[in-house]
Amino acid sequence: VIYPPHSKLTDKEKTNICYLSFPDSNSGCLGDTQFCFRFRRSTERKVSLCCFLNQLDRDLPVYLKKDPAYYYGYVYFRQVRDKSLKRGYFQKSLVLISKLPYVHLFRTMLKQIAPEYFEKSEAFLEAVCSDVDRWPPPTPGKILQLPVMGIIMKLRIPTYRDKPGTTPVVQNMHQADAQISMALPTVHEVDLFRCFCPVFFHIQMLWELVLLGEPLVVMAPSPSESSETVLALVSCISPLKYCSDFRPYFTIHDSEFKEYTTRTQAPPSVILGVTNPFFAKTLQHWPHIIRIGDIKLPGEVPKQVKVKKLKNLKTLDSKPGVYTSYKPYLNKDEEIVKQLQKGVQQKRPTEAQSVILRRYFLELTESFIIPLERYVASLMPLQKCISPWKSPPQLRQFSQDDFMKTLEKAGPQLTSGLKGDWIGLYRHFLKSPNFDGWFRSRQKEMTQKLEALHLEALCNENLVFWSQKHTEVETVDLVLKLKNKLLQANREQLPVKTETLKKLQTHINDIILALPDDLQDILLKTGTT
Secondary structure, eight states: OOSSTTOOOOHHHHHHHHHHTSOOGGGOOOEEEEEEEEEEOOTTSOOOOOHHHHHHHHTSOGGGSOOTTEEEEEEEEEEEEOTTSTTSEEEEEEEEEESOOOHHHHHHHHHHHHHHHHHHOHHHHHHHHHHHTTOOOOOTTSEEEEEETTEEEEEEOOOTTSOTTOOOOOOOOOOSSSOEEEEOSOSSOOOHHHHHGGGGGGHHHHHHHHHTTOOEEEEOSSHHHHHHHHHHHHHTTTTSOOOSEEESSOOTTSTTHHHHHOSSSOOOSEEEEEOOTHHHHHTTTOSEEEEOOOOOOOSSOOOOOOOBOGGGOOSTTSOSEEEEOOOOSBOOOHHHHHHHHHHHHTTOOHHHHHHHHHHHHHHHHHHHHHHHHHHHHTTSOOGGGOOTTSOOOOOOOOOHHHHHHHHHHHSGGGTOOOOBOHHHHHHHHTTSHHHHHHHHHHHHHHHHHHHHHHHHHHHTSOHHHHHHTSOHHHHHHHHHHHHHHHHHHHHTTOSOOHHHHHHHHHHHHHHHHTSOHHHHHHHHHTTOO
């Protein structure tokens, strides 16, 4: 069954969803299980993100922006004994498909609706859909109230202006009417401490592997553990965006299975979460494997675990741990390990442990990225180089050698006490997909800023006076160029004040009105669409 019925999915997408919606038979998930997966959209489908969604996307932090090539699937699976059924078990999954990576929101929503759906069947889904139709747009920065089956979920989607690491608190209001209100502390975060608990001593090495876009596979006993761990890994380099592919739950039926498991080329830059024992054999050649047992919160302090040699990983029953021959660039931060161990001994709540861990990762990532931000900002031409009568100047080229020279005086040592081979880490990072993605987005932002400054410079000129001193041909050329600038500013949503755009439009109209009537008619019709 698909709701709403008019939703269009290709056969390939449907097949992928079907296989990904159920745990592997060896997982033995009895009762209710929730997990999430991510799959590639079919190439035959036109990628259309309407302008309105693009507008909302612009205000999101980079790591929450939509990737038009992928969908997320959020699953609520139930398996219970039922003698009346031929197989002896009731097995059903309710799956919510979305472009949005709001794991916590959709997980909470499914928890509310799936158990009732299993009792009441399809008419219930229709009622849920009509509730969702009443939801406001997912505007970042606003407190949103989302009704679903008698409950109102209150939440706030972060914006790129939020200070990293801060989450404005959504207060639980007392509703005067009968509806129950439920405040969500986050829309997208997972319980970091719970996920990293099994590999507690290796968090810093895992941060390096994710930062460098190394091929990583998480072998777990069930999809909920594999998906949460993969999502935790991807989020540990926030506020940087992880730019390679990641699959919170991946099966042997996946349409990318052959592409990702082939031995004819080096493993790709992806993070895969798997549960099928078959992968222990298929992915033996992968350089970094994380093996997880059942995720339980430790009652006592975990024992120190050594990094294991890859050749020791023979089966999926191998002991939990990290199997790799990778040598970290940075020295180990003993302080965070002690702090979290102390939390375990003092029975500190897991939410508080996650806050500590998230802050640790954030400070580590920021110490790493600030020198790069500082260097890239220096590639921007000076404002005095911007002339209204010339094209906007180009950004200077990124030079690895020049960047490396800046590290001596303005490197990560200014904000981090960690010692180690930071230079080696940067060299490796500059070859990674994460650097490529980060630099492209910075380049785009800075180029748009230059275009915006150029527009402002044009607005501050007396363009009518200029046109009176030039020929009609030159004036018409100027009008067409200015109209193109206006279209570009709207199309690319350049960071320009509305007054500037109005002023430019007034300039254009004034120049046109000073021209002969026949030209006026032509120019007023040109370039307005």
